[in-house]
Amino acid sequence: MSTPSPVTPLDSRAVTAREFRDVIGRFATGVTVITTEHDGVRYGSTASAVSSLTDDPPMLLVCLNRNSATAAAVRDSGAFAVNVLAEDHVDLATRFASRVPDKYEGVPTEAASNGSPLLVGAIAHLICRVAEQVEAGTHYVFLAHVEEAMSYPGHPLAYFRGRFGRMETAPEASVLREVRARVLDAGSDVEEVIDTARWAEEFGIDAGRVHRALVALADEGLIRRQSGEYLITPVPDSIIDEVYKAKLAIETGVAELTVGHTTSEQLVRLRELMEDTLGFVKDGRFTDPEGWVRANERFHEYMVELAGSAILLDTYRRLCLPGLNLRALDTASYASSSLLDDHRRLVEGYEAGDLTQVLAVLLQHAQRPLEMRREDRLRRTADANPVG
Ligand SMILES: Cc1cc2nc3c(=O)[nH]c(=O)nc-3n(C[C@H](O)[C@H](O)[C@H](O)COP(=O)(O)O)c2cc1C
CATH class of the missing domain: 1.10.10.10 (Winged helix-like DNA-binding domain superfamily/Winged helix DNA-binding domain)
Structure with missing residues (x-):
């Protein structure tokens, strides 16, 4: 018996060119200009379909449309340069993706050792010699040896879903x-x-x-x-009010979609996440405000996740509730134990499939931040002006 092919697709539904473009566009890339010179004429094409191939020997590949003048010139000259564009090079990327008669007019260049033009200001140059060329549908794939590689300071231009942008390095x-x-x-x-x-x-x-x-x-x-x-910025009551109204609208909508329709595994998980929130309020204070904010975030986000809509979850996350709460709370802030009772009653409502209970608790729960703030102010004023 033959072993099934490891590449047998799970879902072999045909993908249209448009769908493919849309999906593959989520694979963010840098942006390059492929340059070459042939018979005294300079050619250049913006290209994102560039990939490193092997590092020993150093090789890369470039995919160019067979209609591209640059592709024909690379095929005929057997040599090219990859110019990795910097973040302020949107104009160059656009120019070399166009059909203007002289793409090089006003563009400072130097000549590479293989004769290809090098765009001054690129953050890297790779001087290449074609080793092999493969025809693949509408494109040529050029497999090339990298003969020289130079890099310079600067940040790369990025390309994502048909738009140019910048790449942010994650902060340490x-x-x-x-x-x-x-x-x-x-x-x-x-x-x-x-x-x-x-x-x-x-x-x-x-x-x-x-x-x-x-x-x-x-x-x-x-x-x-x-x-x-x-x-x-200060976190005034008005902002808290506004954000918590939006939160309530999403959570009640989610409850209507999900209460009574959850699996037993989801209910177990919801209960676990609720229980994780319980240890953070003691004697009218948050024992660890950041710990509370994070546990609370996981619990509430999981409720929203139950609706099975990534768009809804994304919208919910855009409210930036954790950031708002972190700014608003500290170890001296008043914390009401009703927060925990609400959490318990929410999960009980979900477990019982009781939408009316869940909606009522959500409404009360959304009012807690402002209630607690008012109480907090009263307590702080009383502490500052003790009677007697
Ligand atoms: C961001 C971006 C990336 C591109 N990537 C490629 C690519 O990888 N391969 C390709 O053949 N064309 C690509 N293009 C399109 C070419 O740049 C465009 O067809 C150009 O006009 C070809 O010029 P030429 O005919 O002078 O060679 C890209 C365009 C843009 C804006």
Whole structure:
């Protein structure tokens, strides 16, 4: 008996060209210009279908449409250069993807050792000699030896779903921790434009690393980005009110779709996540505000996940509730044990398939943050003005 092919598709549904383009467009790439010279004429084409092939010997491959003038010139000359574009090279990428008569007009170049033009300002140049060319449908695949490779400082241009963009390097965990702690220490009623250069100096690191951490914190909702600046903003009651209304709308919608339609495994998981939240409130305080925020996030997000809609989950995440809560809460904040009772009653409602109970609890639960804030203020005022 023959072994089944390991590449037997699970789902062999035909994929249209349009579907394929849409899906493969999610594979983000850098952007290059493939340049060559043949019979005294310079050619160049923007290309993202470039891949490293082997490092010993150094080889790469480039896929060029057979209609492309550059493809014909590479085929005939047997040589080309890969110019890796920098993030501010959208104009070059567009120019070399067009059919303008002279793509090189006004573009500074130098000649590579194999005669191909090198675009000045690219962040890398790879000088290549074609080893093999394969015809694949509408395209040639050129397999090439890399004869020389040069790199320069700079950040790459990115291409994702048909649009140009920038690649962000993930911030280092240690820098992110420090910058986040600094933002949280600011308290919830402070308004401050973050002075990146000063923070960098104080942390003893370069400003780029602080900047990458700020980008991540803005995505999380801990700080705001406005006209190129990063701001620590107060968290007024009005924002909490607005965000919690949106949260309630999503959660009640999800409850209507899911209560009574969950599997027993989902209910077990929901209960586990609810129980994980229980240890964080004690004697009217959060024992560990960040721990609470994270456990609470996992529990609530799981409820939303039950609806089975990635779009809904994404919308919910855009409310940036964890960031908002981290800014609003600290170890001195008043924490009501009703939060935990709500969580218990929510899960009981889900387990009983009781939509009315779940909706009622969600409504009360959405009012807790403002109730707790009011109580918190009263307690702080009373502590500051003790009677007697
Ligand atoms: C971001 C981007 C990536 C591209 N990638 C490729 C590619 O990998 N292969 C290709 O044949 N064409 C690609 N193109 C299209 C060519 O750049 C375009 O057809 C160009 O006009 C060809 O020029 P030529 O005929 O002068 O060689 C890309 C275009 C853009 C904007």
